Amino acid sequence: MPAAIIIAIIDDDQDLRESLQDLLETEGLESRLYASAEEFIGRNGHKEVDCILADVRMSGMSGIELLRVLGGKDRCPPVLIMTAYADNGMRATALRAGAAGFLAKPIDTMQLIECIRGCVG
Structure with a gap:
């Protein structure tokens, strides 16, 4: 049996983290939840996951700063970046910083799953 795909969900909104986790579970994907980019980095989360889903605007380090680190x-x-502030400038900034994808909130669940599957094969 292939190893489970694990997604890191980094967002300062606990309800959103948990609802995304529930959604991913219905698709057979595991997730790890982090309340901040600093928590994710501090736990070396990048070593444990196959894909990262991070919000742009969080207290502390932003998703764009996380990409750079x-x-x-x-x-x-x-790294897939998600934001409620999905203008073309933010999209360009995220992609220039190395994002593999850019998602507008509210998240289109089909688009999210397609992006994840496209990133991790």
């Missing part, structure tokens, strides 16, 4: 690490999984 992760860019300097060995074996960084693909």
Whole structure:
């Protein structure tokens, strides 16, 4: 049996983290929840997951800053950025910083699953 695909969900909104976790479980995907980019980095979360789903605007480090930090690490999984502020400028900034995908909130669940499957094969 193939190993489970594990997704990190990094968002300061607990309800959103948990609802995304429930959604991913229905698709057969596991997830790890982090309330902040700092918590994710502090736990070396990038070593335990196959894909990262991170919000742009969080208290503390932003999702864009997280992308920049992760860019300097060995074996960084693909990062999908999500935001309620999904304008073309934010999209361009995220993609330039290395995001594998960009999702507008509220999250289109089919688009999210397609992005994850596209990133992790």
